[in-house]
Amino acid sequence: MDASQLDSSLNESVTDAEEDLSDTSPPASTQESVTAESSDVTVVQLPNGQTVQVQGVIQAPQPSVIQSPQVQTVQIAAVAELDDEEPAADAQKRREILSRRPSYRKILNELSSDSPAVPKIEEEKAEDEVQVSSTAPASVPTSIYQTSAGQYITISQGGTIQLAGPETLQGAGVPQPGAAISSPQQLFIQGRQVLIQAATGDIPAYQLRSPNSGLAQSIVMAASPSSMESPSSQHAEEITRKREVRLMKNREAARECRRKKKEYVKCLENRVAVLENQNKTLIEELKALKDIYCHKAE
DNA sequence: TCATGTGGCCGTCAGGTACT
DNA sequence: AGTACCTGACGGCCACATGA
Numbered sequence: 001m002d003a004s005q006l007d008s009s010l011n012e013s014v015t016d017a018e019e020d021l022s023d024t025s026p027p028a029s030t031q032e033s034v035t036a037e038s039s040d041v042t043v044v045q046l047p048n049g050q051t052v053q054v055q056g057v058i059q060a061p062q063p064s065v066i067q068s069p070q071v072q073t074v075q076i077a078a079v080a081e082l083d084d085e086e087p088a089a090d091a092q093k094r095r096e097i098l099s100r101r102p103s104y105r106k107i108l109n110e111l112s113s114d115s116p117a118v119p120k121i122e123e124e125k126a127e128d129e130v131q132v133s134s135t136a137p138a139s140v141p142t143s144i145y146q147t148s149a150g151q152y153i154t155i156s157q158g159g160t161i162q163l164a165g166p167e168t169l170q171g172a173g174v175p176q177p178g179a180a181i182s183s184p185q186q187l188f189i190q191g192r193q194v195l196i197q198a199a200t201g202d203i204p205a206y207q208l209r210s211p212n213s214g215l216a217q218s219i220v221m222a223a224s225p226s227s228m229e230s231p232s233s234q235h236a237e238e239i240t241r242k243r244e245v246r247l248m249k250n251r252e253a254a255r256e257c258r259r260k261k262k263e264y265v266k267c268l269e270n271r272v273a274v275l276e277n278q279n280k281t282l283i284e285e286l287k288a289l290k291d292i293y294c295h296k297a298e
Numbered sequence: 299t300c301a302t303g304t305g306g307c308c309g310t311c312a313g314g315t316a317c318t
Numbered sequence: 319a320g321t322a323c324c325t326g327a328c329g330g331c332c333a334c335a336t337g338a
Binding site: 249250253254256257258260261 | 322325
Binding site: 255 | 307308310311
């Protein structure tokens, strides 16, 4: 079963209230304890000691378990209303949409639109750019790159390369001191990686290498057309450059996709924990009611 | 100490989907 | 139709744990 299948199966047993689950909590495969804090908020304690506030997931304060099915009924009625309003023409389209596997971003955003407690996945790029620009050097950078280690490299128009670690960006907001250099052939940065000027043609290219692995993360700067050579080599360079750009974009997309997937899985794990807990509570409540009923019958 | 297994992360490719 | 984006699959690398 893949993640989307798991999600759809979970959705079948989730009430509106359950979808108020927050995604800001750490992953939890199982929860250890639950305390009812108020009539709407339940605190689910995760194995790592952190707690998640879940709104309205468990109707613990309710006097009877008989009220629980009402929540389900209301939701089913709401769904039925939606179906009635849906034009027949849209039904086909809807089926097509449902048959496709939606992206993690879409899934989570749909969850968040149902329940404000679930945070939306924002477009990360804008956020990153804001962060970077807040710590960028005074000179206007032409290119900003992020390494797999989370480091940011800004290359200004004058060829100045500045490195900023993620802790710098998220922390005090002070640019990495001493990291600014001018067009190096090779330099060590952050102790673990080597920045190599690997340009073989007129296109300035930079690679981040880990001393241990030798694996390179290619970083290609776009060159101005005036710096090109003959038309044939220009064509080859153009193809190479396009390929590098495509690979770089795909690399970042894959990174983003994995991050989304992780977030999505965390969300599902949290929901599993909550539903398991709700199930447990309902079973106990049912058991108590059975006891009461048996005593009355005697 | 060394070989092996395992989990995590990464880059790349390919295919599907959304958008213009 | 062309392009951009998203994501599953695959293989490689690394760190760590474990047993011989």
